[in-house]
Amino acid sequence: MDARTARTRARLRASVLALADRTPLAELTVAEVCADADVVRDTFYRHASDVQALLADALGAEIDAHIAELGSRAGMEAAERALLEHVAERARVYRGAMRPTLAPAVRATLEDEIRRGLREWIRLHPEIDAPGAVDDFDREIAVAYAAGGTVAAIELWLRVDGEDVASATRAILAATPEWWLR
């Protein structure tokens, strides 16, 4: 990506995050995002297929930045807390993307980011393994289960609170198979 395209993308991401902070996602139009980011429609569609996809991309970039700061050697608890701090900071955006469950692209991005983190965790800790797992299918199921479980827990947390990161971290780690936490 050249520097100009990168700057435009950064502007589009900042605009969609700012707008989605005060307007429910379903009501946000491509025209509003274009006006705020000062780009034309053609430019928008070179970056995203619709507003939901652009918001998912912007949130994914923030999660990447949060996780990168941690360093790959940080423990599961620190990674979980960093993820939930991101969600708490963007709680209004995430809540605005629920109807009543998270918009599919936003949910998929969250699940993808968590799956990526868990695969990296397994790569760094090859001694970690589900007790009953016998092959790669079992391991991929374990990763999918933990990622989908974490997103469902985050959805519930957003519905009832979305602020108390410490108690959500404790509750989600308690709900996680303990062999992940070794």
Next chain:
Amino acid sequence: MDARTARTRARLRASVLALADRTPLAELTVAEVCADADVVRDTFYRHASDVQALLADALGAEIDAHIAELGSRAGMEAAERALLEHVAERARVYRGAMRPTLAPAVRATLEDEIRRGLREWIRLHPEIDAPGAVDDFDREIAVAYAAGGTVAAIELWLRVDGEDVASATRAILAATPEWWLR
């Protein structure tokens, strides 16, 4: 619900399941379901807001029937296997509802059914508790995590296979926090 309404609902459910077995959900129209079930549009909308909602309702009713057959005292493994047998029987319907993740109403119905089963499981086995859980929020998070994790695992299974119930049951139980299985 009077007997006539119940018969109409049964016909609508049978029609949407038959049609969704051979046509991707996104391509199915209310008109096609009405023609197959021999009802008028107004009648359709008294039962469901759209085709996706009707399909979710029809699949939910099948899961209810599967679970009811089991009896409430059956173990977690039998319940998991019964759920996966239902998914395998309806694998073409579920796959047709993925783009690429499950349509939100279908996913929500699956999650709701599993959450309901897990709450009942906890009610029957009050000795079951997440090791780190301290309050009802933690317990609801544990239920949401297990239900969301199971649905995400089912999505992966549908993508790669969706037929081998025995290995999917083993893999999903291995991915489940072991305190659920006591």
